Amino acid sequence: xxxxxxxxxxxxxxxxxxxxxxxxxxxxxxxxxxxxxxxxxxxxxxxxxxxxxxxxxxxxxxxxxxxxxxxxxxxxxxxxxxxxxxxxxxxxxxxxxxxxxxxxxxxxxxxxxxxxxxxxxxxxxxxxxxxxxxxxxxxxxxxxxxxxxxxxxxxxxxxxxxxxxxxxxxxxxxxxxxxxxxxxxxxxxxxxxxxxxxxxxxxxxxxxxxxxxxxxxxxxxxxxxxxxxxxxxxxxxxxxxxxxxxxxxxxxxxxxxxxxxxxxxxxxxxxxxxxxxxxxxxxxxxxxxxxxxxxxxxxxxxxxxxxxxxxxxxxxxxxxxxxxxxxxxxxxxxxxxxxxxxxxxx
Amino acid sequence: xxxxxxxxxxxxxxxxxxxxxxxxxxxxxxxxxxxxxxxxxxxxxxxxxxxxxxxxxxxxxxxxxxxxxxxxxxxxxxxxxxxxxxxxxxxxxxxxxxxxxxxxxxxxxxxxxxxxxxxxxxxxxxxxxxxxxxxxxxxxxxxxxxxxxxxxxxxxxxxxxxxxxxxxxxxxxxxxxxxxxxxxxxxxxxxxxxxxxxxxxxxxxxxxxxxxxxxxxxxxxxxxxxxxxxxxxxxxxxxxxxxxxxxxxxxxxxxxxxxxxxxxxxxxxxxxxxxxxxxxxxxxxxxxxxxxxxxxxxxxxxxxxxxxxxxxxxxxxxxxxxxxxxxxx
Numbered sequence: 001x002x003x004x005x006x007x008x009x010x011x012x013x014x015x016x017x018x019x020x021x022x023x024x025x026x027x028x029x030x031x032x033x034x035x036x037x038x039x040x041x042x043x044x045x046x047x048x049x050x051x052x053x054x055x056x057x058x059x060x061x062x063x064x065x066x067x068x069x070x071x072x073x074x075x076x077x078x079x080x081x082x083x084x085x086x087x088x089x090x091x092x093x094x095x096x097x098x099x100x101x102x103x104x105x106x107x108x109x110x111x112x113x114x115x116x117x118x119x120x121x122x123x124x125x126x127x128x129x130x131x132x133x134x135x136x137x138x139x140x141x142x143x144x145x146x147x148x149x150x151x152x153x154x155x156x157x158x159x160x161x162x163x164x165x166x167x168x169x170x171x172x173x174x175x176x177x178x179x180x181x182x183x184x185x186x187x188x189x190x191x192x193x194x195x196x197x198x199x200x201x202x203x204x205x206x207x208x209x210x211x212x213x214x215x216x217x218x219x220x221x222x223x224x225x226x227x228x229x230x231x232x233x234x235x236x237x238x239x240x241x242x243x244x245x246x247x248x249x250x251x252x253x254x255x256x257x258x259x260x261x262x263x264x265x266x267x268x269x270x271x272x273x274x275x276x277x278x279x280x281x282x283x284x285x286x287x288x289x290x291x292x293x294x295x296x297x298x299x300x301x302x303x304x305x306x307x308x309x310x311x312x313x314x315x316x317x318x319x320x321x322x323x324x325x326x327x328x329x330x331x332x333x334x335x336x337x338x339x340x341x342x343x344x345x346x
Numbered sequence: 347x348x349x350x351x352x353x354x355x356x357x358x359x360x361x362x363x364x365x366x367x368x369x370x371x372x373x374x375x376x377x378x379x380x381x382x383x384x385x386x387x388x389x390x391x392x393x394x395x396x397x398x399x400x401x402x403x404x405x406x407x408x409x410x411x412x413x414x415x416x417x418x419x420x421x422x423x424x425x426x427x428x429x430x431x432x433x434x435x436x437x438x439x440x441x442x443x444x445x446x447x448x449x450x451x452x453x454x455x456x457x458x459x460x461x462x463x464x465x466x467x468x469x470x471x472x473x474x475x476x477x478x479x480x481x482x483x484x485x486x487x488x489x490x491x492x493x494x495x496x497x498x499x500x501x502x503x504x505x506x507x508x509x510x511x512x513x514x515x516x517x518x519x520x521x522x523x524x525x526x527x528x529x530x531x532x533x534x535x536x537x538x539x540x541x542x543x544x545x546x547x548x549x550x551x552x553x554x555x556x557x558x559x560x561x562x563x564x565x566x567x568x569x570x571x572x573x574x575x576x577x578x579x580x581x582x583x584x585x586x587x588x589x590x591x592x593x594x595x596x597x598x599x600x601x602x603x604x605x606x607x608x609x610x611x612x613x614x615x616x617x618x619x620x621x622x623x624x625x626x627x628x629x630x631x632x633x634x635x636x637x638x639x640x641x642x643x644x645x646x647x648x649x650x651x652x653x654x655x656x657x658x659x660x661x662x663x664x665x666x667x668x669x670x671x672x673x674x675x
Contacts, residue, residue, distance in 0.1 A: 054534035161624050191388040192561055196605035196620035203617075218534065225607030225618070248610040262539035263609055264564030268587045271568040278543055279536045 006081075009180055009212050010043040010066060015075035017061050021287060033287050035061040037236035038075070043180070048206065048213040050227030050244065052220050052259075054283060058236040059216045063182045066214065067099055068092055079180070097127050100173030104185035106165035110157040116143075116168050117153030123175045142171040145208075147201060163194035170201065174209070184216045199226060220263050224248060232256050236286055348419055349376035350555050351400070351440065351523045356413030358392075358399045365629040369395040369408070371579035377523060382549065382556045384566030384587070386602075387576035390625060393559050396576075397525045401436055402427040418522070438468040441516035445528035447508030451500040457484075457511055458496045461518060468519040483514040488544060506537035513545060523555045530565060542569065563602060567591060572662070575599050578626050578636035581656065585663030595665040597643045635667075643669045 018032035036058040043049045051059045064070050066077055068084055077085045084095055103109040110119055120142055121135050130138065140150040146167040157165055166186060173181055183202065187195040203226065205211060217223050223230055224244045231241040232255065240253040251257045261277040354374050360367040370392040377383050385393045398404055400415045402423065414421045417435060425432040444450035452460060461483060462476035471479065477496070484492035487510040500508055509529065516524050526545065530538040546569045549556045558566055566573060566587070573590045575583040575598065583596035594600045601621040623640040626632065635653045638644055647668050656664040 054536060163624065191625075192563075192602060193388060193605055193621040194624070196618040197622075199607070199618055200620060220535070221607045221609045224609060258536060260609065262535045264538075264542075264562070264567055265609060266564040266567050266591060266603060266606065268567045268591050271564075276539060276543070278539050 007044050008042040009045045009080060010214070011076075011078045012042065012062075012066070013040050013076045013078075015039050015062070015065060015077060016073045017058070017065055017070055018073045031287055034236050035286055036065065036072075037286075039233075039236075039238045040075075041231055041238065041241060043212055043214060044228075045179075046206075046210050046212055047228040048215050048226055050223035050230040051214060051216045051233060052218065052223045052230060053233035054218060056283060056286065057233040058286070059218075059233050060184055062233070063101075063184050063214060063216050066180075067096070067101055067182055093127075097176045098178050098180060100176070100178040100181040102166075102169050102173045102181060102183045102186045105189050106162055106169055107157075107189070109169055110165055112157050115154050115156055116148075116160070119157075119168060120153075120172050120175055123172060127176055129176065138175065139171075142175060145174070145205070146171045147197075161194075162190050163197055166190060166198055167201070170198075170205070174205065174211075177209070178211075180212045180214070182214045182216070185218070186215075187222065188217065188219065195222070202226065220259055232259065235284065349378050349416075350418060351557075352376035352414075352416040353396065353400055354414045354416065356396060356399055356415065357411045358395050358404060359409055359411055361407045361409065362629075367628045368579050368631055369628060370399060371631075372413075373576070373579070373581055375574050375581065375584070377555045377557055379522075379555060380550075380553045381572070382546070382558065382570045384570040384573045385557060385559045385576060386561065386563055386566060386573060388561055388625060390628065391576040392579040393576050394527055397442070397527060397557065397559060401440060401442065401525070402432055403436075434468065437464050437521075438519045439521055440523045440525065441519065441521040443509075443512050443516045443524065443526040443529050445531050447500075447505060447512050447532065450512065451508060453500055456497050456499055457503075461496075461511070461515055464515065464518050479518070480514075483518055484511070486517070486548070487511070487514045488540075489514070505533050506540065509533060509537075509541055510544070513541070513548070517548060517552070517554075520552070521554060523557065524549065525557045525559065527559045528561070529558065531560075531562075538565070545569075563591075563606070575602075578631065579628060580636070580653070580666065582637070582666045583664065584656070585660065589660060589663045593660070593663075595659050595663065595671050596667050597641045597669070597671070598637050600671070601640070601642075643667075643671060645669055 015036055016038055017036040018034055020029050021031040021033060022028060023030045039062065041049070051062060053059050061070065065072050068087065072085050075085065076083050079095055080098070082095070084092065087095065117139050120139050124130065124135050124138060129135070139153055143150040143153060148164060148167050148171070157168070160168065186202070187198050190198060199222065202213070206213060215223060215226055224247065227244050229242065230244045230247050232239045232247070232253065234255050240247065240251065240256045247256065248260065251260055258277040258279045261275065265271050353376065356370055356373045358370040360369055373392065373396050375383070375385070385396070387393045395404070395408070399410050402425070404410060410423060413423065415423045417439065422432065422435055425435070458477060458480055461480035462473070465471045465476040465479055466473070481492050481496055484496060489495065489507060489510055503511065529545070530541050533541065542565065545556065558570060560566055570587050572585065573587050574581050575590070575596065577598050583590065583594065583599045590599065591603070594603060598621070604619040605621055607618060621640050626636045632638065633652055635641070635648055638648050641648070645668065651668070654666050654668050656666045659665050
């Protein structure tokens, strides 16, 4: 086991991130938003782990916890073998050099008053990486790497298009040569024809620089395209975690199935004939999550699961390995963890 | 049978201090009775401006410079934009569902007031019957406990619920045409599926025509009969949905389809083929085809001649391209 673990750049164990709800003048603590509620996973070196789910499911919070922008309520996060979950800012600085972040909105995530060059050089200055001329070299190299003209370093963000701004964001994330990059919805604010450019760029950079990605997005088709493994989140929990092929070919959790069937396929012939599982109702509030999944949103069951239901009213099931759940899946067993106790008899 | 709504040669320009933005440049499309069509394109391609022009909702510096908008044979662009006739059309005969349910509902009015306003104006209902009808409408769009929640305010509803309220508002006066401008962009995929199913059911049942304006080709695939693809203010391809998806004949449409990842593709099995470059600046439009700099099919003729007009390539299938892109490659 320990041998395998050396390969894990990030290990998250029983991570909980609660945000307190306060009321009144005395800011009385009246409850918690359970943004992330007991999740565990790892990211292998040089792989891409996709994190997918609807808004409010806790995927961004998870990313921010790994960057240690939040101090987790409970649980441990280890990065390259070191437990970073309770490190102080000073200790975190060298750790953060090895992490980069790309954000969703290329308009608000770049300072409109800074030139592109100085935006990219900021992380270099923070980490004291070289003098002025060395930095200029690095910036020029980064510009070329992300497909921008190095002569444009003196321009300010509004002179760039959305796709180009996202390239600047990527260059900034890569400035300190990090090993892990957290990509938080990097393409959702971009136009369709530009999205593919950025996806391809991210894939090329990964190959070239040996990067590890945590790719957070709500679009399952995009996540599946770029990821080796995918974790599906719902209400602060991971519902299913498996390789991206398995997730599509053999989704085990009812929520995953509903999510897959909700994604429109750009092909009328397939789209008009396939069955669509339309979930009823709304996602419950993370401040007051329901005691069990089946009670709220599990509508896939009557269609796909004809099996005996033993724990319908019990609390949320914890993750169980796939072989326990689905005896015919053995090959990818160590990566599959559906949070569902329905036995699939089909 | 004449179409319910037909837009002919519509041109809308915005006169800004930087120059004239040719937002919609000679666009024509139509929707038949009970038909669902899709208007697809990226941001800035003029799809929203074209529908707003049809409703005469363009404000300065924008101006509708030419074209006709025929509603049941009558040119509604001739009506005064603030006149009574146009008001009767807007919301009454042609209704709109807007993209952002957050900003398009009035935060200081209850849902009841916002729904009954149109009923009182267009259908001359009294307060009580309008309220009853509003509850019935909310029930129809699947809002649970409609009678209890009708006096709530927009902020008390979730995004998906607000969009249902918008759909109820659009349906309230039994319009002949509903224009849905990016109806599902602001919501999650599972909610998107709910809303699309709902709209499809309702318009089919009520025999209303529906125009879905979207940037997502996937969204329209399941429901629409015909598709118009727009680029830089013009329609570059139009045709029956199956034809467009299976046998796209314009390089832009082909590019769009190749650039989106599809579900179930093995990792690394297919590299996405992006469309290089960026959409053109609508102020400095080239005299030639606006897609030329990004096109992979271009021929000498494209550089020499102005932007080609739509030409027929199949039954009801039109493309604005000189190049004969083969049936399948």
